[in-house]
Amino acid sequence: MLxxxxxxxxxxxxxGAGLRAAIEVARxxxxxxxxxxxxxxxxxxxxxAAEGGxxxxxxxxxxxxxxxxxxxxxxxxxxxxxxxxxxxxxxxxELTQMEHWGCPWSRTPEGDVAVRPFGGMKVERTWYxxxxxxxxxxxxxFQTSLKYPGIKRYxxxxxxAIVEHEGQCxxxxxxxxxxxxxxxxxxxxxxxxxxxxxxxxxxxxxxAIKTGDGMAMAYRVGxxxxxxxxxxxxxxxxxxxxxxxxxxxxxxxxxxxxxxxxRYLQDYDLGPPDPWPRKKAMELGPRDRLSQxxxxxxxxxxxxKTAFGDAxxxxxxxxxxxxxxxxxxxxxxxxxxxxxxxxxxxxxPVRPVIHYTMGGIDTDIDAATSVAGLFxxxxxxxxxxxxxxxxxxxxxxxLLVFGSRAGRNAVQFVxxxxxxxxxxxxLAIAQQExxxxxxxxxxxxxxxxxxxxxxMNQIMEAGAGIYRSEESLALAVxxxxxxxxxxxxxxxxxxxxxxxxxxIQALELGxxxxxxxxxxxxxxxxxxxxxxHQRLDYVERNDQDYLRHTLATYAANAAPTIDxxxxxxxxxxxxxxxxxxxxx
Amino acid sequence: xxxxxxxxTENTPVVRNVQFEIxxxxxxxxxxxxxxxxxxxxQEEWVILDAxxxxxxNLDRSLSYRWSCHMAVxxxxxxxxxxxxxxxxxxxxxxxxxxxxxxPLSNFPVARDLIVxxxxxxxxxxxxxxxxxxxxxxGLEDGWYNQxxxxxxxxxxxxxxxxxxxxxxxxxQVGLNExxxxxxxxxxxxxxNQDSRDVGxxxxxxxxxxxxxxxxxxxxxxxxxxCPKHVDPAAAIQQTKIAATADYFxxxxxxxxxxxxxxxxxxxxxx
Amino acid sequence: MKLDNGHxxxxxxxxxxxxxxxxxxxxxxxxxxxxxxxFFSIVLVCGLYRLSQGEAEFNSWREALWSNGFALSIIVLxxxxxxxxxxxxxxxxxMPLTFxxxxxxxxxxxGAHWLLWLLSSAFVWLLFIYGGDL
Numbered sequence: 001m002l003x004x005x006x007x008x009x010x011x012x013x014x015x016g017a018g019l020r021a022a023i024e025v026a027r028x029x030x031x032x033x034x035x036x037x038x039x040x041x042x043x044x045x046x047x048x049a050a051e052g053g054x055x056x057x058x059x060x061x062x063x064x065x066x067x068x069x070x071x072x073x074x075x076x077x078x079x080x081x082x083x084x085x086x087x088x089x090x091x092x093x094e095l096t097q098m099e100h101w102g103c104p105w106s107r108t109p110e111g112d113v114a115v116r117p118f119g120g121m122k123v124e125r126t127w128y129x130x131x132x133x134x135x136x137x138x139x140x141x142f143q144t145s146l147k148y149p150g151i152k153r154y155x156x157x158x159x160x161a162i163v164e165h166e167g168q169c170x171x172x173x174x175x176x177x178x179x180x181x182x183x184x185x186x187x188x189x190x191x192x193x194x195x196x197x198x199x200x201x202x203x204x205x206x207x208a209i210k211t212g213d214g215m216a217m218a219y220r221v222g223x224x225x226x227x228x229x230x231x232x233x234x235x236x237x238x239x240x241x242x243x244x245x246x247x248x249x250x251x252x253x254x255x256x257x258x259x260x261x262x263r264y265l266q267d268y269d270l271g272p273p274d275p276w277p278r279k280k281a282m283e284l285g286p287r288d289r290l291s292q293x294x295x296x297x298x299x300x301x302x303x304x305k306t307a308f309g310d311a312x313x314x315x316x317x318x319x320x321x322x323x324x325x326x327x328x329x330x331x332x333x334x335x336x337x338x339x340x341x342x343x344x345x346x347x348x349p350v351r352p353v354i355h356y357t358m359g360g361i362d363t364d365i366d367a368a369t370s371v372a373g374l375f376x377x378x379x380x381x382x383x384x385x386x387x388x389x390x391x392x393x394x395x396x397x398x399l400l401v402f403g404s405r406a407g408r409n410a411v412q413f414v415x416x417x418x419x420x421x422x423x424x425x426x427l428a429i430a431q432q433e434x435x436x437x438x439x440x441x442x443x444x445x446x447x448x449x450x451x452x453x454x455x456m457n458q459i460m461e462a463g464a465g466i467y468r469s470e471e472s473l474a475l476a477v478x479x480x481x482x483x484x485x486x487x488x489x490x491x492x493x494x495x496x497x498x499x500x501x502x503x504i505q506a507l508e509l510g511x512x513x514x515x516x517x518x519x520x521x522x523x524x525x526x527x528x529x530x531x532x533h534q535r536l537d538y539v540e541r542n543d544q545d546y547l548r549h550t551l552a553t554y555a556a557n558a559a560p561t562i563d564x565x566x567x568x569x570x571x572x573x574x575x576x577x578x579x580x581x582x583x584x
Numbered sequence: 585x586x587x588x589x590x591x592x593t594e595n596t597p598v599v600r601n602v603q604f605e606i607x608x609x610x611x612x613x614x615x616x617x618x619x620x621x622x623x624x625x626x627q628e629e630w631v632i633l634d635a636x637x638x639x640x641x642n643l644d645r646s647l648s649y650r651w652s653c654h655m656a657v658x659x660x661x662x663x664x665x666x667x668x669x670x671x672x673x674x675x676x677x678x679x680x681x682x683x684x685x686x687x688p689l690s691n692f693p694v695a696r697d698l699i700v701x702x703x704x705x706x707x708x709x710x711x712x713x714x715x716x717x718x719x720x721x722x723g724l725e726d727g728w729y730n731q732x733x734x735x736x737x738x739x740x741x742x743x744x745x746x747x748x749x750x751x752x753x754x755x756x757q758v759g760l761n762e763x764x765x766x767x768x769x770x771x772x773x774x775x776x777n778q779d780s781r782d783v784g785x786x787x788x789x790x791x792x793x794x795x796x797x798x799x800x801x802x803x804x805x806x807x808x809x810x811c812p813k814h815v816d817p818a819a820a821i822q823q824t825k826i827a828a829t830a831d832y833f834x835x836x837x838x839x840x841x842x843x844x845x846x847x848x849x850x851x852x853x854x855x
Numbered sequence: 856m857k858l859d860n861g862h863x864x865x866x867x868x869x870x871x872x873x874x875x876x877x878x879x880x881x882x883x884x885x886x887x888x889x890x891x892x893x894f895f896s897i898v899l900v901c902g903l904y905r906l907s908q909g910e911a912e913f914n915s916w917r918e919a920l921w922s923n924g925f926a927l928s929i930i931v932l933x934x935x936x937x938x939x940x941x942x943x944x945x946x947x948x949x950m951p952l953t954f955x956x957x958x959x960x961x962x963x964x965x966g967a968h969w970l971l972w973l974l975s976s977a978f979v980w981l982l983f984i985y986g987g988d989l
Contacts, residue, residue: 040650041706043747044658099728102716102779104736104743111730135657136743143714143772155706178695207652240629243655307629334655337674338629450641493645496612498861499696501640501648611861667875693862701862734956756879759867804882805945819948826949 002431003183007035007152009410010172010187012159012214014038015045016134016396017378018193019141020403021410026148029411034151035185037174039158039209039504042142046195046207047399050134051246051330053126054098054396056091058115062123064088069572071394074120074286075358075387076531077547077574078227078567083365083383085570087394087401094400095127103140104129106327116327117251117279118393120286120579124279126393131246131330134396157183158504159213161433162190162374163426164221169374170426172217173433177504180497182437184430188417189373189410192218193403196357196379197515198231199508202457204354205237205244214380216511218361219518223369224551224563226382227359228515229523229533232390233466235290237353240308241338245331245350247392250283252327254316256290257347258302264312268293270580285579288389288532291352295466304349311349320344352466356395358386358532359522362551367406373417375410377402384549387567388531440506445491449505452490453512456483460516464523469536473524480517481559487513518552518560525562526550543574599625602677604635606647607687609694617694619685620644626677632686633661633672636698649698656812659748662689663698669753669810690753705749708765711791712773717784720847735780742775742820744813751807751817757800764800765791767807767817774820777827785827786843793828801825881941888938895931898924943968 009025011018014036022036038045057067067088072079095113099105105113106128118126129136145151156177163170163184171187194214198206219225235256236245250256253276258264263273263282270285270293277284294312297303303310316324316331321344324332328343335341335348360382367375367383378399385398463476487510494502528542529535548564555561602624609617622643624635633651640647650660654673661672664687666680677684692700722729751767752758758766773792777785791797801821808818834841856864873879898920905916920928946968947961 040652040660041702041747044650044652044660046652046658048658048746049653049655093724096724096728100716100718100722100724100781102776102781104740104779105728107731107733107736109733111732111735113728130740132657132744135746139743139745143709144716146710146713147715155703207654207658209652241654330657338655449645494648496610496646498611499648499699502645609863611857611863615857617863617865690865691867693858693864695862734953737953737958756867756872759872760869802886803945804879805948806876806878806882808948809878816948818945819951822945822949823951 002427002434003181004427004430005035005183005185006033007185007187008033008414009189009191009407010035010037010185011191011193012037012172012217013045013193013195013378013380014042014142014153014155015193015195015378016047016137016141016399017403017406018045018191019138019145020400021191021193021377021407022151023141023145023148024404024407025411026145026150028408030150032150032411032414035154035187036151037154037157037159037172037185039156039177039213041155042145042153043139044209045138046210047134047138047396049205049207049244050137050396051131051244052248052251053116053118053128053133053393054095054137054400055118055121055125055391055393056095056127056397057088057125058092058113058127059123059125062125066122067091067125070121070280071385071391072387072572073575073577074391075384075389076541076577077543077569077572078230078384078387078530078549080365080384080568081570081572082568083385086365087385087398090401091397094397094404098137098140098400101140101144104136106130116248117277117284118391119247119250119284119290120280120391121393122279126251128248131248131328137396137399158507159194159217160437160507162217162221162371163430163433164371164374165421165426165429167370168372168421169221170421171430173430173437175437175503177499180500180503182434184427184434186426186430188414189375191367191406191410192361192374192376192380193378193406194380196360197512198354198357200456200460200512200516200519201231201354202454202461203237203242203351205234205242206354211508211512212357212380212515213508213511214376215360216514218369218371218374218376219514219552219554221371221374222554223371223374224362224553225359225515225518225522225560226362226549226551227384227388227522228357228518228552229464229526229550230358230388230531231354231464231519232287232356232358232532233291233352234355235287235294235352236314236350237355238334238339239306239311239349239351242353243334243338244353244355245314245334245348246328247287249314249316249328249331251277252316252323253277253319254283254314256283256350257313257315258297259304260302262302264297264302265290265293266580268296272580281580286389286391286577287355288534289579291466291532292534294352306349309351311351313347314343314350315347316343317345317347356390358382358384358388358390359519366409367402368409373410373413375406377406382549388533437507440490440492440503441495443492445489447486447490449490449502449509452483452487453505453509456480456509456513456516459483460519464520467534467536468523470524473520476520477517477524477559480513480520484513484517514554521559521562522550522552541574547574598628600628600677601682602626602635602680603683604639605683605685606639606698608647608697610646610696628678630677631673632665632670632675632677632684635677636672636686647698648696657746659746662748662750662753663687664690664753669750671748671750671812674812689749691755691759692749692752702749705747705752705766705768708769709747709772711765712769712776713784713788714772714776716776716779716782717787717846718781719783719844729781731780738780739775739778742771742778742815745771745815745817746813748812750810750812754806754810756804756806757802761800763796765796767801767821770798770801770824771815771817771820774824777824783844783846785831786845789828789831792824793831798824798828884937885941888934888941891931891934892938895935939972943972
């Protein structure tokens, strides 16, 4: 007998976006029944690891147009400008709301919220809570959510599939990890807020849980994945572990040097090096450019060799111990613990590591997808406000702006719903999904989960890394397709019911392979260089043919079909991305 | 052109064979936990978590445990290493002997292998009303509260808790007294009590100043010793004891002074 | 003990839990020290009572303490010292002081307690030596 739970709004993912959506619904629509599902307890969500800050215009000398322009040019003009316009206007309101809910924003001596400079931003507008902004935001949201008994939480429930019928969403099937029992959440609307898919790659700042499950779920019911070829490398992660060293360390004045102690970024159109710090120049340039510079330095042999491969050096010594302890205490702790390097005395070895997925579930400005009643927000979604390259500190704000929007629109959808669907049919579809998961237990496979996972990592790193080519991408596409076939024969060693993490890893791997295929095929088809998608064979940006979003649509047992949609341009015509110099 | 994945490294990693004794338990087939031994070739920079991941990937797919961020900020990976509560991602193998005993967190029911039942813990956190209870409603158009760096400093330390539950494993009162809400919950209450934007101390009193709250604490101090984020819950609790005692006497000696309350009732708050 | 829901409870050893770690042993010693202090307070009250009875009774009480009670007194002195040291060292936790915007270092608070203890001990000692002359 299929176990069914009825609710109005089911939210998958309890990170920043999911919690924000839940609070919006619970606070303003107390009669709405909310089920908040998460495969981990909410405070474990990866929002917790974000460090630098959340952007929102506050300074007198700043304005929405600046934030808009910085974001659009930072995204290499692939951002939908109507969405960016909406986003920058909502940003300060959402961040103020967080402050009311208790978020411990760092302050100026006068007691106002402080803002710090951040990569690609013309004026300081990044609100921060020491160097643990994501942590403080997540805990503020989780603790605030405890005020609302209307939010029913289902912690450690792994969502497996969206139940969709004739273009509408009817809920989600999920595995209760405690018991191994599958349940069907019969919901009138669903919000996916499951985060990105950095674990597709081997070196990443992302935690174990970033496996693109929500992206895969939407993808498999026909929602296109948009702009999947755009995956951001964060320029400063620790070699080996990939642990994030926040951009805030460069915002506070940190510099990047190569093995000759030379600030190499000046050779890549980001200079001159002084005066420093200076916005939108040198180490405060956009992330894609900094990561690309590393790749070139590595080719030239200018990088430092460490036990974990090549790196460059992030030098914070000139900031002094007091400033480091005050503004970057976590950076110091991380470097000391995981690298045995104290940034007060020595520079920290760093290298670009995969950090953020610009692409994701295709949503419009209302967080709605092409399936009625299905919404998405946060890193799993692509609106797109980040375009081809995300500016640091825009995504924490994005969680709030689109999380709350998804919440409101999900409720609106519920309120205008007319009944009249064949419930038997819906239950049958749900049962089918449940059976396919249970089928993993019956199968006697031959492929090992860790082996397939490692292969996927190697394929993506080699074929779809910082710089790509026709050859490397074609190979990646072919290899991922082969991997997909092999995955069908995956072996489950652990066939027990209670907290079967072998099963969870198998399901996560399935999500990752589908997402990786969408990434590789999308990248293969974009024959230009833009933002974080850089090709050695097509080095220029080609607005004529590619000022469009890539849409990858799932095809069972075949590569996704690729389609394009024009980017929404309102005020800002594509121009050259200019950093360094006087940085106007 | 291939991106160079396997870069040349200066040195091949030095490997030490370490014996791991891990407490296993699967309620489907076991009535009691038992130890299982694994030999793991540990690299020098590894943390315990890396070794456990190695075991799961290469030796035993059935080993279950929690982890995510690998940078001591998500709080998932707490467990006992040679009898001490620690984060597996922050505990370095190079500092350990050749035999390492791994068990799930003490003072919690074991659900499976290294995974403990933490629903009680989350309920304890919720019981102290861990959210801003403001003096009055504030609209977004009023902007942010003014809060000086000195005011922020008063509670900032207590915001650092990552909910890793090591303090609950270290605290003997948690182990001996059913119902004690524990160090993290009390430190969280203190965080809000000290926040200049909050007036909820009297609303939290019922739970905080009860015999399952601060008065169950006998100041062993083990919680603060194991805390990976230096929250110092022991300090939070002792300070709350002083404040609670002062409140109590004020009520007798100055009954005309009413405690600060919120003018707006939030859902879920008792009157 | 396995519960109905499958969870396994590992209870803390009710009477020997404190032997598992050195920090627990130090805690128990601290708690036990108050027993000795309580006991010695009663001895001192007896001394006061003897004093009220007259000089001869008071002197016999004092001599009894010096001869029979010598070893015990040393033990009590140790525990009184341990009690003071361990409580002084944790006092900063209960007293977060700020002075002109900065947190007062715990060492200063502990040091101030030691200083006060030394001064008051010196005062009592002086009273004891010269008090008779007053």
